[in-house]
Amino acid sequence: MAQPTYHIACLPGDGIGPEVTRGAVTVLQAAAAAYGFRLEFSEHLVGGAAYDAAGTPFPDETRDACDRADAILFGAVGGPRYEGLPWDLRPEAGLLAIRKRYDLYANLRPILLYPPLKDASPLKNEIIGGGVDFIIVRELVGGIYFGEPRGIETLPDGTRRGVNTEVYTDAEIARIARMGFEIARGRRRRLTSVDKGNVLEAGKLWRTVVDEVAREFPDVEVEHLLADNAAMQILRRPGDFDVMLASNLFGDFLSDEAAMLTGSIGLLPSASLGAARNRFGLPKGFYEPIHGSAPDIAGQDRANPLAAILCGAMLLRHSLGREDAARAVEQAVAAVLEEGLRTADITVPGTAVLGTAAMARAVADRVH
Numbered sequence: 001m002a003q004p005t006y007h008i009a010c011l012p013g014d015g016i017g018p019e020v021t022r023g024a025v026t027v028l029q030a031a032a033a034a035y036g037f038r039l040e041f042s043e044h045l046v047g048g049a050a051y052d053a054a055g056t057p058f059p060d061e062t063r064d065a066c067d068r069a070d071a072i073l074f075g076a077v078g079g080p081r082y083e084g085l086p087w088d089l090r091p092e093a094g095l096l097a098i099r100k101r102y103d104l105y106a107n108l109r110p111i112l113l114y115p116p117l118k119d120a121s122p123l124k125n126e127i128i129g130g131g132v133d134f135i136i137v138r139e140l141v142g143g144i145y146f147g148e149p150r151g152i153e154t155l156p157d158g159t160r161r162g163v164n165t166e167v168y169t170d171a172e173i174a175r176i177a178r179m180g181f182e183i184a185r186g187r188r189r190r191l192t193s194v195d196k197g198n199v200l201e202a203g204k205l206w207r208t209v210v211d212e213v214a215r216e217f218p219d220v221e222v223e224h225l226l227a228d229n230a231a232m233q234i235l236r237r238p239g240d241f242d243v244m245l246a247s248n249l250f251g252d253f254l255s256d257e258a259a260m261l262t263g264s265i266g267l268l269p270s271a272s273l274g275a276a277r278n279r280f281g282l283p284k285g286f287y288e289p290i291h292g293s294a295p296d297i298a299g300q301d302r303a304n305p306l307a308a309i310l311c312g313a314m315l316l317r318h319s320l321g322r323e324d325a326a327r328a329v330e331q332a333v334a335a336v337l338e339e340g341l342r343t344a345d346i347t348v349p350g351t352a353v354l355g356t357a358a359m360a361r362a363v364a365d366r367v368h
């Protein structure tokens, strides 16, 4: 039987983006070889690199390539050189254009503490000792970051007033909730929904709709937490969570808080999924490490490629339906850490430090 071929648009971007993305491609190719499918990568400009070459952070050529692709693998964008540009020419505008174009309403951020890195976590062993493995599912295109009315106005008496609006429709809540429940079904079947229904109407509706959607998933256990309490419980009992569902605002805060549990920003992948489907009927996802372009270490082969590599695993799982290969990549990452291989950001005195390319090669060699 012919091997399936998947098309991936690769957008390395700026700073360490190209280095870590190259590492992810190396590992993805190893996974394709091991599991009998083909990956075709096409590389396109985005962010500052695209602005330098084409005068825009999201050129038409890149957009068309993303339209054709089954999934998009993204590095990072930005850098001090671009900070003075008008908003629509700044590198981040390229990122937002992609989120908007594919209505990427769900941001998935796994929070996984690798046992050999326990000492890199700021939490005590007695709290994280039992393991930390949950995923935050954050609504990404609604809520207070987009709600109208918004703005800063000056009233007739000279008072200045800043306004933002937390607004969610039942349909917006239901689709992200459904995504959360589906993901919980593939994990330990527990979902924690976060809201502020005690003081916000949008939060009250959030809880009501989550409970309505929960009826479609009787096999998933549901817990509701107020957002302030959720922030506390992440530090108190992080091992209890499986899927944490949150609005755009609360998900933003809680995912950064939770990321701290795991050691280094260079380890954390994310996926953004939406309604857009690829040729296989699966989400045409957008996969990016949570770190930025790290101009301080760019071009020095010092960046940790594991976040980008783990983005590759998420891409295999969510956009290509290759759970087998996704797990193999995740196990290979766990294996290199178990063996004590480290990049500079997670090293401890006495261990040898690998560069970006060598670390990626080490992971690729362990994908079986």
Ligand code: NAD
Pocket: 016, 020, 075, 076, 077, 078, 079, 080, 095, 265, 266, 267, 288, 289, 290, 291, 292, 293, 294, 295, 296, 297, 302, 303, 304, 305, 307, 345
């Ligand atoms: P950053 O994530 O780029 O770097 C923060 C710190 O973490 C730096 O010390 C950096 O060296 C380190 N770091 C980041 N990734 C690492 C990796 N893979 N391995 C080892 N160390 C790593 O955040 P910043 O310094 O605030 O931002 C730098 C630029 O990146 C800015 O222009 C910012 O706008 C942009 N940015 C882009 C994205 C994105 O593309 N999604 C996200 C955040 C920031």
